[in-house]
Amino acid sequence: MLNLRRLNRNIRSLGRYRQILGTLLKYGFGQVLDQLQIRFIVQRSRRIFSGGRQIRAARRQTPAVRLRLAMEExxxxxxxxxxxxxxxxxxLPPEYITEFSRLQDDLPPVPFAQIHQQITKELGQPLERLFSHLEMTPLATASIAQVHHARLLDGKKVAVKIRRPDIEHIIxxxxxxxxxLAHLAEHHLPALHIYNPVALVKEFxxxxxxxxxxxxxxxTLERFADNFAEDSTFHVPRMYRELSGETVLTMEFIEGIKVSDFARLRNAGYDLSTIAHHGADALLKQVLIHGLFHGDPHPGNIFVxxxxxxxxxxYGMVGRLDRTLKYQLIDLLFGILERDVEKVTRLLLESGEMDEEPLLTDLKKVVSDFIDDYYEVPLQEIHTGHLxxxxxxxxxxxxxxxxxDLLILARALITMEGIGRQLDPGFNMVGHLKPFMERLxxxxxxxxYLAKELNDVAGDYGMLLRRLPRDVRTLLLRMNRNRLKINLEHRGLNQLITDLDKSSNRLSFSMLISALIVGSSLIMQVDKGPSVMGFPVLGFLGYTIAAVLGLWLAVAILRSGRL
Structure with a gap:
């Protein structure tokens, strides 16, 4: 039974695989797929998605637009x-970032009967024992879940977030x-190696x-609530643990005004500048004090x-800054303000990973130019997003x-700064940032802090001293037994090997065609064997086969785009 279930899953996966590749072909990414060496599925899909007015129109768009359309589909x-x-x-280049930022995950709502079943299955009780009322029409729908308004048995308003049935298996x-596909891309497309497609998919x-x-x-909601328990300017929705589980989340229903609804905020008597300051302070406290921050503070997620x-x-997307990264970020900002090129360069190298050491002189030159761009600019004119x-x-x-997490932080700060400037044209994120930097x-x-740092250093050295004799002994033992191995990794040769293999195959094919032509020509000179209209049948047949094979080879070369 288990094997049959696995077989059914594999069959569905193959069908989905073909659908994905077919959609990419439909939007003009056939040449990329050809390089991934999955000819059978690609050829089958190419026959299905070979033309059509809509397809031709889509292929006239830029690659970034075409890829976005493919993802939406x-x-x-x-x-x-x-x-x-x-x-x-x-x-990714800016044009892809712009297009992918337009992706919306709005989907048709799940029928209420399935929502009802999902809630009772997760919480283990009939719906009427959980809520006095649950709206049938969702407040919002998305790719993973949808949200319904409800009332508890005591009359309190709540928002119930329910995961879509079967979405886990689909994903x-x-x-x-x-x-x-990431493994294939890493193997067959050396140019993508520096982007580490496999690690990117693992992160996703x-x-x-x-x-x-x-x-x-x-x-996460409970952690944020604890972090801001004493803060009178920021509120975290209450989570009802007894009415929540892996597929259902019940939260306090927030009755407020969207931060983007400026007219309603003004009519309600709110000072927009104060709102901007409260929002910025809340985000910076999350980042620099707590090390846990909201990763997607767009206007639709912020209420007043x-x-x-x-x-x-x-709070589905959050970012985390550990102590090391947090202080590296602060040191980096201080280095920019102090115009310390050496410090900024060192911190850039420490904060990220690289396949190859960059040319230090070139990096220092670029860092120096970067600092010069902001050094003479008044603090109130610096845009955090641009920086x-x-x-x-x-x-x-x-x-x-x-x-x-640093990229999530950059996006969150840029988004919050944009909201702040819409609320208050004089808003400045750097001005809010400076007191936190000085505090840290x-x-x-x-x-x-110094005692903790000293304790950490002592612990590291203690671990080193404990492990060093054992590691040296293991190394010497392997050397004595001739078991010491050095792994060498070649890069960029896979595509060369593939291209050489294709070239040798085409050369062999060309030689076969030449042999057929020469052999057929010799047969034509010999007046023996069966003939048609005075021409030897074998010679005529050889010419025909050579012509067909030659035409097939020419088409293959033209389709590859490499003459």
Whole structure:
């Protein structure tokens, strides 16, 4: 029974694989797929998606637009993947970032009967024992879940977030296919090696699996609530643990005004400048004090409550800054303000990973130019978004991989700064940032911090001294037994080997065609054997086969785009 279930899953995966490749072919990415060496599926899909007015119109768009359209057509997993890629300016050109930022995961709502079944299955009780009322029409729908308004038995308003049935299996199948394509891309497309497609898909898998588990989001809500328990300017929705689980999350219903609804905010008597300041302070506290921050504070996720109190919704995407990365970021900002090129260069190299050491002289020159661009600019005129974008461009230029959480932070700060400037044209994120930087700088001089640093260093040296004799003994033992191995990795040869293999096959094929032509010509000179209209049948047949094979070879070369 288990083998039959696995066989059915594999058959569905193959059908989905063909659908994905067919959609990519439909939008003009056939040449890329040809390089992945999956000829059978690609050829079958090419026959299906070979033409059509809509297809020809789509192929006239730019590659970035075509890829976005393909992702929208392929559904939730690929839309989520595109949204993740839109946060990675370190690996994608600006036009792709712009297009992927337009991806929306709005889907038709799940029928209420399935929602009813999902809630009762997860919470283990009939619906009437859980809620006095549950709206049949959802407040919002997305690729992974939809949200319904409800009332508890005591009359309190709540929002119930329910995961779409079977979405976990759909995403799991797509993730397996994405991982397969990533491995093929890494093997057959050396130019993509520096972007590490496999690691990118693994990062996406971790992200989407966290988002699928509402228990994790509930714990995150509780952590944020604890962090801001004493803050009167920021509110975190209450999570009802007894009415939540892996596929259902019940939260306090927030009755407020969207931060983007400026007219309603003014009519309600709110000071927009105060709202901007509260929102910025809340985000910076999350980042620099707690090390856990909301990763997607766009206007649809921010509400203003009486006070004014700012409230963020949807904690499915969060970023984390550990102590090391947090202080590296602060040191980096201080280095820019102090015009310390050496310090900024060192911190850039420490904060990311790279395949090859960049030319230090070139990196210092670029860093120096970057600092000069901001050194003479008044603090109130510095745009955090521009500064972070320029900083990320340096990472990209020198192939230094940026920590994913740092990219989430950059996006969150840029988004919040944009909201702040819409609320208050004089808003300045850097001005809000400076007090936090000074606070952290003072914190590093306290006895408790210095004692912890000293304790960490002592622990590292203690671990080194404990492990060093054993590691040296293991190394010497392997050398004595001739078991010491050195692994060498060649890069960039896979494509060369593939191209040489294709060239040798074409050369062999050409020689076969030449042999047929020469042999047929010799037979034509001999007046023996069966003939038709005075021509030897074997000679005529040889010419025909040579012509067919020659035409087939010419078409194959033309289709490859390499004459």
């Amino acid at each position: 392929l559904g939730p997993t690929f839309i989520k993947f595109g949204q993740l890629l839109s946060t990675r300016p370190d690996i 799991a199948t797509d993730l397996d296919i994405l991982m397969s 898998r971790r992200s989407v699996q966290r988002e699928l588990n509402f228990t994790r989001e509930g714990h 409550m009486p006070g004014p109190v700012v409230c963020f919704l949807d 972070l974008t320029d900083l990320i461009n340096i990472f990209v230029q020198f192939h230094i991989s940026v920590p994913p 700088a003072r914190e590093r001089l306290t006895p408790s």
